[in-house]
Structures are given as C-alpha cells and as structure tokens.
Amino acid sequence: MSILPDSVQNLIDEFSKLPGIGPKTAGRLTFYLLSKGGQDVESFSQAVxxxxxxxxxxxxxxxxxxxxxxxxxxxxxxxISKVMAVEEPLDVIALEKTGYNGLYHVLGGVISPIDGIGPENLRIRELLAKLKxxxxxxxxxxxxxxxxxxxxAMYISKQIQKENLPVKVTRIARGLPVGGDLEYADEITLTRALEGRKEY
Structure with missing residues (x-):
C-alpha cells in the first residue's frame, strides 16, 4: 500500500518512464509541481x-x-546541394548551432541488430530516393x-556506391574534444584524432 495519493504516485510513475529519470528524481519533479501555483502547473500540462x-x-x-x-x-x-544525415531530431538542433547551412535527413535511429533495428527500419530508402x-x-x-x-554510416556509404550515385560521401571528423586531456582519451579516439590531423 502506497502512502502517497494515487494522483501523486501516478505522476511519479510517469516521470520515471523518462530516460535518465529515476524514482527519486521523479518524486522531486512531482513535488516541485505540487509546490508551484495552479497557473504554472496548467502551463506545464498544456505544453505536454x-x-x-x-x-x-x-x-x-x-x-x-x-x-x-x-x-x-x-x-x-x-x-540544397548538401544533405547531412543524422540519427535524431536532437542532432539537428546541435548542428544548427555550428552555422551549417545545408539540409538534413533524419534517419530515425541507427542500425542495431541487438535492438532488432535493421536498415529497413530507418529512413535510408528515403535518403537514397532524395539523392537520385x-x-x-x-x-x-x-x-x-x-x-x-x-x-x-558504412551501410549508407555502401548503398550510395552500389546505386552508383554521383554524390560525394563525407563523414564528420572525430577526435579529441576541446579542453580534453590526452591521458584520459581512449585508444580509438586517439587513433581517429591522429588520422584526422591537419596542417597547422
């Protein structure tokens, strides 16, 4: 038996379903909303x-x-001559801050056999149709x-080659973050940073 009213427990349960939100944080969010005025809670509810x-x-x-x-x-x-293929809408938001001025194509995820996601579950066909x-x-x-x-990325690149499309395929650079320490970087990151080095 819960010591909380059902409406409070239900909201805690719903917040707990969000990524990165555990039961304690869900409880804090719920009680924060309870402490706010009716108009703030109504605005939050309407936004959802x-x-x-x-x-x-x-x-x-x-x-x-x-x-x-x-x-x-x-x-x-x-x-319109450049299209950046990204995984999710959040990636578009991040890349827009860089000043990139081309178009986007949101794939809707990545190939992940463990999660049962294959190329057919993504918007790769639509990307190829756009390129054609x-x-x-x-x-x-x-x-x-x-x-x-x-x-x-490799699958998309191979599909573009297979279709013999006259499109240049590039991959965003990878390496060390600004302010990062070499001693904490993993081997793969360091290798990619070395491969992507430029004249200075």
Whole structure:
C-alpha cells in the first residue's frame, strides 16, 4: 500500500518512464509541481498536451516541426546541394548551432541488430530516393561515433556506391574534444584524432 495519493504516485510513475529519470528524481519533479501555483502547473500540462497535438514530421527531412515542409527545408537561403544525415531530431538542433547551412535527413535511429533495428527500419530508402533526384552533390554522414553509428554510416556509404550515385560521401571528423586531456582519451579516439590531423 502506497502512502502517497494515487494522483501523486501516478505522476511519479510517469516521470520515471523518462530516460535518465529515476524514482527519486521523479518524486522531486512531482513535488516541485505540487509546490508551484495552479497557473504554472496548467502551463506545464498544456505544453505536454501540445507536444503531440501540434508536431508533425517534415515530409522532406523527417525532422519534427509544426509545419511541413519545416522551416529549414523551406528556407531558400539553404544550400540544397548538401544533405547531412543524422540519427535524431536532437542532432539537428546541435548542428544548427555550428552555422551549417545545408539540409538534413533524419534517419530515425541507427542500425542495431541487438535492438532488432535493421536498415529497413530507418529512413535510408528515403535518403537514397532524395539523392537520385540529382540535386545533391554531397552527403555528410553525421551519425554518432558508436559501433551502431559507424555501422549505419558504412551501410549508407555502401548503398550510395552500389546505386552508383554521383554524390560525394563525407563523414564528420572525430577526435579529441576541446579542453580534453590526452591521458584520459581512449585508444580509438586517439587513433581517429591522429588520422584526422591537419596542417597547422
């Protein structure tokens, strides 16, 4: 028997389903909302409701947006000759901060046989169809430098070669982060940093 009212316990349980949120943090979030005024809680509740109600997936890049095509795909100042393939919408947000001015293609994840995700579960076919239209001269593979991210990038690269598409395929550079210490870097990161070195 729980000592908490059902409505409080239910919210704690729902918060606990979020990634990185354990029962203690879920409890803190719930009691924080209880301590706020009614208007703040109502605003929070409305924001959660609107999340699913107002969002769509862009028909061109598969990023989340409130309109389709999204603002990025609709921007006439974008360089349509470059497409960056990313895993998730959060990657688009991070890359937009860099000043990148091309278009995106959100794959919807990575190839992960352990999780039962194969190439057919991602938006790779849609990427290849986009490339076949002939407007794109470069595809930038920007998947994470994980085993799954590398496998996905390699698979896409091989599919582009197999289709004999006249598209330059590049991979984002990997290496040491700014402010990182060499002594704490793993062997693979150091190897990639050495391979990607440039004249200074």
């Amino acid at each position: 409701k609107n999340l699913r109600k107002n969002l769509v997936v862009c028909e061109k890049c598969f990023n989340i947006s409130e309109i389709s095509p999204c603002d990025i795909c609709s921007d006439p100042k974008r360089d 239209k002939g407007n794109v001269s470069e595809v930038i593979l920007a998947t994470d430098p994980s085993l799954e991210g590398e496998a996905t």
